[in-house]
Each structure stands twice: as structure tokens, then as C-alpha cells.
Amino acid sequence: MTALSLNKVVKRYADLQVIHGIDLKIEPKEFVVFVGPSGCGKSTLLRMIAGLEEISDGDLTIGSERMNDTAPAQRGIAMVFQSYALYPHMSVYKNLAFGLETAGVSKAEIDVRVQKTAAILQIDQYLQRKPKALSGGQRQRVAIGRAIIREPKIFLFDEPLSNLDAELRVQMRVEIAKLHRDLGVTSIYVTHDQVEAMTMADKIVVLRAGRIEQVGSPLDLYNRPVNKFVAGFIGSPKMNFLKVTGQQETGTGTAVTVASTQIPLPPVRGMADSLGVRPEHLSLTDGVPLGPMTIQIVEQLGGSTLLYGALTDGQTITVQLDGQQSPQRGSQVSLFADPATCHLFDKDGLALR
Structure with missing residues (x-):
């Protein structure tokens, strides 16, 4: 060969x-x-x-x-x-x-x-x-x-x-x-x-x-x-990128602020400019709170449901849920994320580890 x-x-x-x-x-x-x-x-x-x-x-x-x-x-x-x-x-x-x-x-x-x-x-x-x-x-x-x-x-x-x-x-x-x-x-x-x-x-x-x-x-x-x-x-739908407006070190890791919500994450080196989270890693029930989202569009794909919406500061976000969900357009839902699946990037777009 x-x-x-x-x-x-x-x-x-x-x-x-x-x-x-x-x-x-x-x-x-x-x-x-x-x-x-x-x-x-x-x-x-x-x-x-x-x-x-x-x-x-x-x-x-x-x-x-x-x-x-x-x-x-x-x-x-x-x-x-x-x-x-x-x-x-x-x-x-x-x-x-x-x-x-x-x-x-x-x-x-x-x-x-x-x-x-x-x-x-x-x-x-x-x-x-x-x-x-x-x-x-x-x-x-x-x-x-x-x-x-x-x-x-x-x-x-x-x-x-x-x-x-x-x-x-x-x-x-x-x-x-x-x-x-x-x-x-x-x-x-x-x-x-x-x-x-x-x-x-x-x-x-x-x-x-x-x-x-x-x-x-x-x-x-x-x-x-x-x-x-x-x-x-890499990934479809593509990863969400949310603007980070604050960052501080905690006793166990790093906390970043997105849309006025503080999100605890594992420790990283460097200053974060954006938080990346994939639509399939977001939930309406489990994880750390990411804040409320107003639903703008619902797409029913049969095996999954896509929600397109906005956080309280207007940042757009996509959520992929398993199965056939039925949230209403215009309603507000609470979003949650698994810290282990979140990514932080600096102002140059490089991943922080």
C-alpha cells in the first residue's frame, strides 16, 4: 500500500x-x-x-x-x-x-x-x-x-x-x-x-x-x-457563537457572562471573546442555565426539531431537540447547556483550553 x-x-x-x-x-x-x-x-x-x-x-x-x-x-x-x-x-x-x-x-x-x-x-x-x-x-x-x-x-x-x-x-x-x-x-x-x-x-x-x-x-x-x-x-446545524461580555475565575473553573447570564465552565487559559455551543448540545431541561430564548421559527424534521430564536440581548441561537417537540413560535423557553460540550474562543478565534 x-x-x-x-x-x-x-x-x-x-x-x-x-x-x-x-x-x-x-x-x-x-x-x-x-x-x-x-x-x-x-x-x-x-x-x-x-x-x-x-x-x-x-x-x-x-x-x-x-x-x-x-x-x-x-x-x-x-x-x-x-x-x-x-x-x-x-x-x-x-x-x-x-x-x-x-x-x-x-x-x-x-x-x-x-x-x-x-x-x-x-x-x-x-x-x-x-x-x-x-x-x-x-x-x-x-x-x-x-x-x-x-x-x-x-x-x-x-x-x-x-x-x-x-x-x-x-x-x-x-x-x-x-x-x-x-x-x-x-x-x-x-x-x-x-x-x-x-x-x-x-x-x-x-x-x-x-x-x-x-x-x-x-x-x-x-x-x-x-x-x-x-x-x-464542522457540524450541522453549525455551532452557535455567543458574545462573552464578562469573565472571572472561580475556585473550580471559569465563569463567563453571556446575555447577562453567568455560565460556570471548566478552567481555561486566556480571555474569552465568544462561547461556542452546538445546537444538539442545548437542552430545555438539563445542564447549566444559559438564559431565556424567544422562539422565532420552529422546524419539524420528524426525528428532530430545530428551534431558531434570540436571547435577551438579541443574539440569535439555534437549538436541536430530539424527536417531535411542539413549542410555539413567539413563546419563551429556558435554555441549558452541558459545560463539557461548550467551547471558548479568544478575540483571534483561537480555542481556549
């Missing part, structure tokens, strides 16, 4: 630098997800790994070999793009076989690999169809099949599910995760969807403006974000 390393990797377009000294190691068999907002550099970084963009500075190593100047076809990489990029005049069989034919693989070997790949992806019944006769999910399976059939050392996925509807996205997300488990090939997956990142990744790399903000397992990032950016990006 193959490891991959980026050492101080930089990308410039003339005087514009878009990737700023990335250091990252991806272990063999890992499923790593690059996630971040549009323009953060995740697709550019993926294309540099693939060899579709030149590396301005730094080193890319695959296995033990430096790959900066190696042609894309020689890197042992297969890439699946957002667009299916299938040949419309070819059957599914020919789409899968074409790359092997151009590489001079024998017809017998091609047939074996096509049949095996089609069986893995459950598209063997569609081998004689043209792409126009396939659904979006089936086309994406064919696109993934063209990558699998090459038997690469590393898979690269560039937002492969963006063109699918919500139900198909969930289905394909599960199938790609199973595929990775079965094949055991090192994989890098780019998405702006943090739900995809949380559900698929062994390791998440959160990017912003061409820099890595944090690297860790999904639950590491969820439970211990290093700053407000990561805390707000």
Missing part, C-alpha cells in the same frame, strides 16, 4: 500565491477528505497531487519517490471528477475498457478486468448501454469504474457527487465508503460538504485560503476544534 507526503508545497500563478506551504502525510489505506469553502484551494491541491497542476515549491512524495516532475500517467493515480466525462458514443463496456486498450493490455485481460469492475460496482447489467441510457448514479459508477480498472496506487475524487440529487448522494456516499474498505487503496476525496467529510473520512483536512487549519479524525475536529473557523465549519 502507498503513503503520500506533501512537504512545504506551494502553488503560485504569477504573483498570486494560492497554496501556502502545505505539510501533510497521508498513510497507506487512509481515506482522507479535503474540506473547506469554495476557493480554499482543495481542488488545486488535489490537481497538484495528480500532476495536472505544477508544484511551484516544495515536494510531493508517493511511496518513497519524489513525484514533482513525474508525468500524471506515471504517478499510479486514478482520478474521478465532478463531471462524469464519459464517451457518449461508446458503451459502458468500451468506456471501461478504453484506457486499457490504449495501454496495450490484451483483450482477454481487459475482459476479465471489465467484468470484475462491473461486478464490484453492480453495473454488469448495463455494459452494453450507452451513457445516455443511464441514470446519474449509474454514470457516476461507470466513471468510478474507469478509475478502479486501472488498479491505481491512489484514488483521487474531486467532488464526485455534486451533480447527484440528495438521495443519490447519500447512496453513493455509502457505496464509495464500502468500495474503499473493500479495495484498501489510499484515497483522497475533495468536497465542500462537511457531512460527506464527517461520514466518509478516516482523516479530515480542513483548508482555508490555501492553508491547513486542522487535521484530524472527524470526531477530533467535532469535539476539539482548534479555532472558530473549524468549529463553525
Whole structure:
């Protein structure tokens, strides 16, 4: 199995630098997800790994070999793009076989690999169809099949599910995760969807403006974000950030004031500027008091209920409750929080520990 390393990797377009000294190691068999907002550099970084963009500075190593100047076809990489990029005049069989034919693989070997790949992806019944006769999910399976059939050392996925509807996205997300488990090939997956990142990744790399903000397992990032950016990006609905107007040390920890309510928390070092608490960690019954909230909107999702409202000082807040709750719009409820799930951030947005 193959490891991959980026050492101080930089990308410039003339005087514009878009990737700023990335250091990252991806272990063999890992499923790593690059996630971040549009323009953060995740697709550019993926294309540099693939060899579709030149590396301005730094080193890319695959296995033990430096790959900066190696042609894309020689890197042992297969890439699946957002667009299916299938040949419309070819059957599914020919789409899968074409790359092997151009590489001079024998017809017998091609047939074996096509049949095996089609069986893995459950598209063997569609081998004689043209792409126009396939659904979006089936086309994406064919696109993934063209990558699998090459038997690469590393898979690269560039937002492969963006063109699918919500139900198909969930289905394909599960199938790609199973595929990775079965094949055991090192994989890098780019998405702006943090739900995809949380559900698929062994390791998440959160990017912003061409820099890595944090690297860790999904639950590491969820439970211990290093700053407000990561805390707000990971988790859905997103974390609430409430302005802290006072702070004092107590005999057992730190007390902060939010909307005129003093909230006792574990001890931290530094001065807090904001309190972060996830909607699912708020309650109407248990924990330390966070103060009253006036409900503005209620969303019934069946398995959960979302409340959108405001504290006494006007700060907006979102609450996620289990099950089907029925509070009334315009009513006032008392909020409670578990101190163990609260986060404090300083004026620069860094997490206080």
C-alpha cells in the first residue's frame, strides 16, 4: 500500500500565491477528505497531487519517490471528477475498457478486468448501454469504474457527487465508503460538504485560503476544534457563537457572562471573546442555565426539531431537540447547556483550553 507526503508545497500563478506551504502525510489505506469553502484551494491541491497542476515549491512524495516532475500517467493515480466525462458514443463496456486498450493490455485481460469492475460496482447489467441510457448514479459508477480498472496506487475524487440529487448522494456516499474498505487503496476525496467529510473520512483536512487549519479524525475536529473557523465549519446545524461580555475565575473553573447570564465552565487559559455551543448540545431541561430564548421559527424534521430564536440581548441561537417537540413560535423557553460540550474562543478565534 502507498503513503503520500506533501512537504512545504506551494502553488503560485504569477504573483498570486494560492497554496501556502502545505505539510501533510497521508498513510497507506487512509481515506482522507479535503474540506473547506469554495476557493480554499482543495481542488488545486488535489490537481497538484495528480500532476495536472505544477508544484511551484516544495515536494510531493508517493511511496518513497519524489513525484514533482513525474508525468500524471506515471504517478499510479486514478482520478474521478465532478463531471462524469464519459464517451457518449461508446458503451459502458468500451468506456471501461478504453484506457486499457490504449495501454496495450490484451483483450482477454481487459475482459476479465471489465467484468470484475462491473461486478464490484453492480453495473454488469448495463455494459452494453450507452451513457445516455443511464441514470446519474449509474454514470457516476461507470466513471468510478474507469478509475478502479486501472488498479491505481491512489484514488483521487474531486467532488464526485455534486451533480447527484440528495438521495443519490447519500447512496453513493455509502457505496464509495464500502468500495474503499473493500479495495484498501489510499484515497483522497475533495468536497465542500462537511457531512460527506464527517461520514466518509478516516482523516479530515480542513483548508482555508490555501492553508491547513486542522487535521484530524472527524470526531477530533467535532469535539476539539482548534479555532472558530473549524468549529463553525464542522457540524450541522453549525455551532452557535455567543458574545462573552464578562469573565472571572472561580475556585473550580471559569465563569463567563453571556446575555447577562453567568455560565460556570471548566478552567481555561486566556480571555474569552465568544462561547461556542452546538445546537444538539442545548437542552430545555438539563445542564447549566444559559438564559431565556424567544422562539422565532420552529422546524419539524420528524426525528428532530430545530428551534431558531434570540436571547435577551438579541443574539440569535439555534437549538436541536430530539424527536417531535411542539413549542410555539413567539413563546419563551429556558435554555441549558452541558459545560463539557461548550467551547471558548479568544478575540483571534483561537480555542481556549
